[in-house]
Amino acid sequence: MTFFTAERPLRLLHLEDSELDHELTLAHLRRNGMVLAALRVDSEADYLRALDQPWDVIVSDYNLPGFSGLVALDLLKAHGRDVPFVIVSGEIGEDTAVEAMRNGASDYLLKNNLARLEPALLHAIEAAETRRARERADRELGASKQRLHELAQHLQTSVEMERAAIAREIHDDVGGSLTALKFDLAWIARHAGTPEVVARASGALETVSLAIEASQRIMHNLRPAILEQGLVAALQWMAARFERRTGVACALRTPQAALAQLHHLPAGVPLVAYRTAQEALTNITKHAQASRVEIDLALAGGVLSLEVSDNGRGLSQDDLAKARSFGIRGLHERAGTVGGWVDLSSGPGGTTLILSVPLHDAPEAPPEPPPPLAEAEDPTGWGDL
Numbered sequence: 281m282t283f284f285t286a287e288r289p290l291r292l293l294h295l296e297d298s299e300l301d302h303e304l305t306l307a308h309l310r311r312n313g314m315v316l317a318a319l320r321v322d323s324e325a326d327y328l329r330a331l332d333q334p335w336d337v338i339v340s341d342y343n344l345p346g347f348s349g350l351v352a353l354d355l356l357k358a359h360g361r362d363v364p365f366v367i368v369s370g371e372i373g374e375d376t377a378v379e380a381m382r383n384g385a386s387d388y389l390l391k392n393n394l395a396r397l398e399p400a401l402l403h404a405i406e407a408a409e410t411r412r413a414r415e416r417a418d419r420e421l422g423a424s425k426q427r428l429h430e431l432a433q434h435l436q437t438s439v440e441m442e443r444a445a446i447a448r449e450i451h452d453d454v455g456g457s458l459t460a461l462k463f464d465l466a467w468i469a470r471h472a473g474t475p476e477v478v479a480r481a482s483g484a485l486e487t488v489s490l491a492i493e494a495s496q497r498i499m500h501n502l503r504p505a506i507l508e509q510g511l512v513a514a515l516q517w518m519a520a521r522f523e524r525r526t527g528v529a530c531a532l533r534t535p536q537a538a539l540a541q542l543h544h545l546p547a548g549v550p551l552v553a554y555r556t557a558q559e560a561l562t563n564i565t566k567h568a569q570a571s572r573v574e575i576d577l578a579l580a581g582g583v584l585s586l587e588v589s590d591n592g593r594g595l596s597q598d599d600l601a602k603a604r605s606f607g608i609r610g611l612h613e614r615a616g617t618v619g620g621w622v623d624l625s626s627g628p629g630g631t632t633l634i635l636s637v638p639l640h641d642a643p644e645a646p647p648e649p650p651p652p653l654a655e656a657e658d659p660t661g662w663g664d665l
């Protein structure tokens with residue numbers, strides 16, 4: 281609460297046509313120890329001019345010649361100022377008082393009850409300060425949430441770029457060397473003079489083949505090269521692999537009509553859709569105890585939607601609030617990087633996760649990770665000698 285002193289008096293704008301009433305009001309407040317810097321105005325023009333100055337509180341007579349307290353209150357609002365406004369009147373009916381409060385007056389009181397004036401002013405000022413502090417805190421909280429979103433989305437994008445860069449390095453450096461090694465070992469095996477050397481070389485060839493397979497797996501996890509063949513092909517591959525690994529039936533439905541458009545999705549969208557499906561399927565494996573999964577890819581009204589539903593045990597708000605679970609939270613942020621969003625619904629029949637991405641008014645595309653490995657240099661070719 282602000283305390284008013286000679287250096288910082290309470291700045292009071294008084295809308296009052298009677299100089300005598302004005303002096304009486306000030307005398308009353310000063311008797312109670314208030315330090316004031318007051319200005320009296322009684323016309324609309326003077327009032328509007330005065331509104332350009334800073335005030336702690338406005339005290340207004342209800343009836344002014346050619347002007348009224350309620351009009352003054354409207355003008356204050358129109359002026360965009362948030363100054364507590366207290367109406368004082370010789371006679372004020374209940375209806376008028378209610379109307380004034382509805383219009384944003386802080387308080388009202390009768391001229392013959394000036395004892396209430398000081399506490400009313402202090403209370404109005406304090407309430408306004410509290411309100412302003414809350415608004416400031418709300419604004420700061422909003423800005424902080426916004427920064428957090430931006431950071432999370434930036435991290436998602438940079439993680440993808442980093443992954444793509446690592447995949448490329450594995451492909452170029454490790455992959456190149458392993459392939460050369462495989463050629464050399466095959467040559468040694470062919471030209472070996474003794475069965476021992478042939479056996480050793482064949483053993484080494486097997487080890488190298490395993491290493492090549494491992495690096496392909498790692499590369500695929502880092503950056504799904506299959507996406508090069510389009511989102512539909514990638515989802516088909518993912519659904520088939522999921523079914524094979526888990527034994528849970530997984531049906532993929534894709535729109536026949538929009539296939540061409542699905543091949544020309546905006547930059548970043550296929551990877552976001554792919555990662556969303558990946559996380560949804562991982563969650564189903566880990567948590568759902570489902571026996572059937574359906575993936576629906578659709579394009580309607582310029583909105584791409586990817587729906588993954590299971591018939592498992594469902595999830596609760598508590599599940600989503602787990603402190604150490606970032607999968608679904610990450611999906612929300614990831615969707616945001618391409619202007620989309622994720623909806624999650626769950627019940628006794630299972631869980632459905634929907635990613636929606638409007639394609640037309642997609643925001644500026646996030647920085648594009650380096651393109652995945654071109655088909656000609658696809659590591660799946662390494663094994664063929």
Ligand SMILES: Nc1ncnc2c1ncn2[C@@H]1O[C@H](COP(=O)(O)OP(=O)(O)O)[C@@H](O)[C@H]1O
Nearest residue numbers: 563564567568594595599605606607608609631
């Ligand atoms: N398909 C699902 N079926 C049932 N529960 C789920 C499903 N997906 C997520 N959950 C629940 O929601 C929680 C949060 O999921 P997520 O954010 O992906 O984190 P994590 O998988 O690392 O726990 C999971 O721990 C699980 O309890």
Ligand SMILES: [Mg+2]
Nearest residue numbers: 562563607608
């Ligand atoms: Mg998860």
